[in-house]
Amino acid sequence: MLQVIQTLGLFLIQPLFLLGLFMTVGSYFLRLKNERQNFRIAIDRDFYEGRHFIKQGLLFLVFGSIATLIFHYTLPLEIFYLYQALALVALLLINFCDLSLWALLLSGATPLVLQIFAIKTTNMFIPTTLPANYGSMLFLLVALLALFQAHLTRLDRAEWFSPKIRQGKRGRRIVGYFWRTFTVFPLVLFMPQTPLSALGDLNSYGTKILIVPFLVGAVCHIYKQVPAAALKFRRGQSLVIAGLALLLGGISYFLPETTLFGLALLGSVLLWQAFKRRQVDRQAKRWYVETSEGVRIVAIKPETPAAKMKLEIGDIILECNGSKVATSDELYKALQKDPAYCRLKVKNFEGELKLAESAIYSDSPHEIGLVLFG
Template sequence: MHVLKVLELFLIQPLVWVGLIRCYLAARHRVRYERHQYKSAIDAHYLEVRSFFKDGLLLGLAATIVSLGLGLIVSPVWVVIYELLAVVSLVIVPNALMPATVFGLSWLAYWGLKPSLTTQLNTQLQTHGVTTLGLNSGVIISGCLILGIGLAATAILLRRRGLQLNSPQIRPDQRGKRIVRYRWQQLLVLPVGVLIPGDWLHTTLTWWPVFQVGSQKFSILLLPLLVGVSAQVYKQRPQQAWQRLSKSYWWLAAASIVLAVIARVTTLSPRWLIGLIGLLVLGVWISLARHRYYDRHQQFWFSDTDQGVRVIGIRPNTPATKLDLHIGDVILECNRQVVQSEAQFYAALLKSPTYVHLKVRNVQQELIITETAIYNGAPHELGIVLFTDQED
């Protein structure tokens, strides 16, 4: 029962609801675009919202076990600064996600405000029973490890995204030809259990759990940790691109652990420790820049073609998933009939209402033959997403 009450207090925090609204709006925009562009949504379920709850709770549980196992301690003042900056970033930057940047800025703001907090806000907080923490190395090391938890969670999301829906967005290039962009933008707010000093929560809510280590008392708080990333590709298969980016985030998560260990065994000032968090944030930006650079220097475009029809998406749970097809493949023949447009493709499908036979050229320029059963009388439910025919 106490666990449920702790979770209830997590759910009333503004960052959770702002994140949920932002996630819902992104999912609704995707579904509307797909229905407008492809006549029906590739996946009408709001997967982003489902992931917000399902993945958020699972990853949050794992993160809480790690955080409490390591005894990570945070300052209540820093929590307020972090949540405020996170909410502002979600509101004023509608088309991007900056979790790592917000995390780094929160520590920079906490460091910059610390002199005034010590003389003013700390006194007010202590009158209400809130124990504040000085800007010591132990607190910042905890912050470094919390950042590592967020980076690891992002790596897991990217890895899983490679196996899930990839929604194509059609864009014109400089020559007026249609190309496809695949964008990954998933936002989570993880409930990460951390320790905060004092028993001020217990004095207000008598059921709130309190732990005592030596002479110091600690309460558990579910920190809403903003997790996610916004990335896109034009010239890579999205599954491979997200997995490659996932490896970069795993390396950064490992680096945060190494830096925390180094800081623990050495005597670094808080200023240098905040510099280590800044170094990790810089590593995130470098990883995203490398991702964009690698994509720009690939030769292959997911573009419209004059020979055949390009596969730009595959709907889940349809007969198309049984075909040996991949994003970027070009269908040359359908039921032994040459096709050069979406209309010709579906006309050829109607010639065999229960079975489809395809001749395909993959991105390696190899010719393959694939076939499968389809729904009787429903060729549009095959599940292959193609460039829609342009109107004259």
């Protein structure tokens, strides 16, 4: 029991985990700062970044460790030292792009590339020998992280897409949306006995059982897509990577010499997927752009009267309490006509008209929960 507590304690002081906590808090305050700069308010003050970091980390600990116990996962410990260094870089860049799978691919490919060029080195990051099942175990780990990444993209609540205004080419303002989530979770792995012991470990029957921190993240930038559709597409891509990694793992088990080719193939697919995400967004039919036809909804604060009206980002408010509105000032002036109730005439992206109504805060009708261009 003491060893278990000691091992968990070692995990909690790992640089990757500590940086993950710091980046989680930093991402939260960065989101609030950007929203206040763009809209003078924080759209959602809920610290869901921290909740996801802990909740998903515990979930991945359970399912990931079950998977590694079933396969009795073994890889040289030096690979994980190299992975920790690369994952730290990926985590520092998580607010711009997702490189979590790249950290593992590059860690696995490095010793293979050195072998090809007959470069010999002895340090804590490069193993001197690789086990026969090196490729298959590496691909299984990639597949596991890709499946966890697909699970993260199931968190598809639109209010978690943080809007940011930029100037369009024709003088009108455009809103882009950014979504990110990540966690650093402990994964139980089996290692051959080795003098290296900086990671948390438990010794049993000559086998070292390590608890290693792993990074899983997902990022979406959209300008023209529906948030739920963008995440669905991203989820499908992660599942493709997981399936391809499992296939390559099976091939590598019988043909170990194909491991480096398989890693290069996965890297190429990841690059292609990043290109396709950008292309799909460009080809989408929506533009979250400022309009003179009415008032465009940029975001909706959760648990407010606007949220109860089932409004969606991108909807255009044409009338409020029977008055036509073309600016946010006109909208809030119309709200004063009935400070206890709000009736809206709204047009969606498909051009369909709908009516929405709800009771509002009688003492603060301006806090209906709509976020507009302003």
